[in-house]
Amino acid sequence: MIRVVLPHHLRTLAKVGDEVHVDLNGSPTVKAILDELETKFPMLRGTIREHNTLKRRPLVRFFACGEDISHESSDAPLPDAIVKGDEPFFIMGAIAGG
Amino acid sequence: MSGIRVLVGTRKGAFILTSDAKRKDWKVDGPHFAGWEIYHMKGSPVDPDRIYASQTSAWFGQIIQRSSDGGKKWETPGSSPDGLKGPDKGESNMFVYDGIPGTHMWYDGTQHPWEFKRVWHLEPALGNADHVYAGVEDAALFESKDGGKSWNELSGLRQHDTGPKWQPGAGGMCLHTILIDPKNPKRIFIGISAAGAFRTDDGGKTWKPINHGLHSQYIPDPHAEVGHCVHRIAMHPTKPNTLFMQKHWDVMRSDDGGDFWREVSGNLPSDFGFPIDVHAHEPETIYVVPIKSDSEHYPPDGKLRVYRSRSGGNEWEELTKGLPQKDCYVNVLRDAMSVDSLDPCGIYFGTTGGQVYASRDSGDSWEPIVRDLPAVLSVEVQTLR
Numbered sequence: 001m002i003r004v005v006l007p008h009h010l011r012t013l014a015k016v017g018d019e020v021h022v023d024l025n026g027s028p029t030v031k032a033i034l035d036e037l038e039t040k041f042p043m044l045r046g047t048i049r050e051h052n053t054l055k056r057r058p059l060v061r062f063f064a065c066g067e068d069i070s071h072e073s074s075d076a077p078l079p080d081a082i083v084k085g086d087e088p089f090f091i092m093g094a095i096a097g098g
Numbered sequence: 099m100s101g102i103r104v105l106v107g108t109r110k111g112a113f114i115l116t117s118d119a120k121r122k123d124w125k126v127d128g129p130h131f132a133g134w135e136i137y138h139m140k141g142s143p144v145d146p147d148r149i150y151a152s153q154t155s156a157w158f159g160q161i162i163q164r165s166s167d168g169g170k171k172w173e174t175p176g177s178s179p180d181g182l183k184g185p186d187k188g189e190s191n192m193f194v195y196d197g198i199p200g201t202h203m204w205y206d207g208t209q210h211p212w213e214f215k216r217v218w219h220l221e222p223a224l225g226n227a228d229h230v231y232a233g234v235e236d237a238a239l240f241e242s243k244d245g246g247k248s249w250n251e252l253s254g255l256r257q258h259d260t261g262p263k264w265q266p267g268a269g270g271m272c273l274h275t276i277l278i279d280p281k282n283p284k285r286i287f288i289g290i291s292a293a294g295a296f297r298t299d300d301g302g303k304t305w306k307p308i309n310h311g312l313h314s315q316y317i318p319d320p321h322a323e324v325g326h327c328v329h330r331i332a333m334h335p336t337k338p339n340t341l342f343m344q345k346h347w348d349v350m351r352s353d354d355g356g357d358f359w360r361e362v363s364g365n366l367p368s369d370f371g372f373p374i375d376v377h378a379h380e381p382e383t384i385y386v387v388p389i390k391s392d393s394e395h396y397p398p399d400g401k402l403r404v405y406r407s408r409s410g411g412n413e414w415e416e417l418t419k420g421l422p423q424k425d426c427y428v429n430v431l432r433d434a435m436s437v438d439s440l441d442p443c444g445i446y447f448g449t450t451g452g453q454v455y456a457s458r459d460s461g462d463s464w465e466p467i468v469r470d471l472p473a474v475l476s477v478e479v480q481t482l483r
Contacts, residue, residue: 046160
């Protein structure tokens with residue numbers, strides 16, 4: 001089970017609390033987390049990554065174990081602490097715009 | 099007993115104000131979608147409890163919300179697992195331009211790709227609560243025939259020969275006005291900042307620029323076919339060939355469905371402004387809120403004044419009773435004025451300072467029905483019977 005922390009705006013959209021949990025069948029990657037997240041909460045499609053291209057939206061960031069992994073490949077394996085659920089995977093809105 | 103429902107979109111959420119027909123005591127419900135920009139909400143003329151809302155964010159993109167109970171509960175249509183038709187279909191926030199989007203004029207005169215940013219205006223169709231139009235930035239018209247679950251572009255507009263000459267106004271290249279002719283729903287008028295006004299007579303397949311008579315000194319050819327910064331167009335449902343326009347500068351009028359416009363700014367203290375609307379029972383009574391200039395987006399002299407013309411323009415009277423007459427520097431945005439259809443007609447407008455003012459007597463006197471909301475982006479009024 002992977003723990004995912006969503007930004008405030010997406011929590012209200014998906015009507016969930018601080019943290020959601022996803023179970024992955026295949027390799028634990030950012031892409032796999034987002035695929036599962038969007039399956040579980042379809043209203044999040046298009047809000048974290050763009051429709052069709054599946055590119056991360058420019059003002060969205062991904063953090064794992066304190067590191068900004070937004071620019072790493074979405075197919076790269078995630079740290080063990082994320083995979084085991086010891087640490088949450090953070091999806092954040094960039095601090096921009098005041 | 100009849101009542102009034104005021105749908106208020108703000109920078110940080112949606113609010114719904116309700117009153118009985120006396121229009122004296124108001125209940126404020128909200129914020130809905132707290133923290134999100136709500137560009138516009140509008141109810142269906144077929145089913146007033148069916149309300150559509152445009153929820154948007156520079157971070158997380160576009161969301162379409164829908165209510166079927168007058169705004170108590172909301173859903174994102176097409177986003178339940180059962181509602182999905184496939185990986186690329188059935189998603190209420192998926193606005194994809196038809197074909198290769200092409201380019202339009204950028205601020206610096208170069209060509210720039212069309213990029214979807216947000217929905218500015220939602221216009222439910224006249225005959226079917228599941229049919230709704232969306233005016234978007236970068237300018238295009240979309241429609242949904244399944245209650246907002248999926249959207250298709252009416253691409254004849256964006257693909258008009260003049261498209262490469264359209265350019266954004268200061269607020270972006272937005273399609274902000276959608277007016278459907280009640281006598282002929284295939285005739286639709288739209289406004290784009292800064293391209294101008296367009297009309298279709300075939301339900302959106304083909305479009306004609308209707309900007310003859312507009313004069314915009316700030317563009318290279320002041321009488322150009324397109325390029326005019328139209329801020330808002332209004333129509334009375336019983337006289338759909340008569341259109342009133344608040345342009346960037348100038349208040350204009352057409353009596354032939356937009357084929358020709360003439361200026362009716364008359365004695366206004368400034369003919370710059372954003373909203374314009376028509377009295378519910380008097381097709382020649384119109385309202386504007388003069389703003390000082392395009393550089394100073396606040397009322398002249400710090401006095402918030404609505405101006406009313408009972409002659410369809412040219413002769414204007416200032417309406418000030420109940421409105422702040424000193425030190426007022428708010429703006430009233432283009433979609434932030436609306437009317438009810440009670441008698442006497444009620445007029446409503448919202449400000450960037452977070453007040454919504456209402457008049458129960460066709461504009462003679464005003465009072466705030468809510469204040470200190472986030473900046474108001476849009477106001478729509480429903481008269482419930």
